[in-house]
Amino acid sequence: MFCESCGNQLPENAKFCTACGATTGRTQAETAQPAYTPPSSPPPQTAYIHNTAPAQPSYAPAAALDTPLGVGQYIGMFFLLAVPILNIVLLFKWAFGKSANLNKKNFARASLILSAIALIFWILAGGAIMEIFDGMMGGYYY
């Protein structure tokens, strides 16, 4: 037989190589421990990792729309809203658009609600005023 590590020729039942001192294949086989490998159970951690991992990325895109508006942005916004027809278009765009900043979006929604209330109020008030005028005219004419 030959040594497995250095190739030196050895007697058949040698336990160690005389040249390099390595144990021979025969003694390894004889002294080898019974092949008992503990049953490798799959690690249960993967289940927990899957529960917690996907929660984070969903917050990231929303955070960008949460940033406070600067003073310049507010000034620009009020200038744009001073333009008669453009302001209504912009308010609707900001209120219902997906890309608008949340502050701008909420501001636009609040403005739209207030203008709707104001509009209803003026229609009702206008009707009431017209009735008063009608009554006054009627009083004079009849």
Ligand SMILES: [Zn+2]
């Ligand atoms: Zn050897």
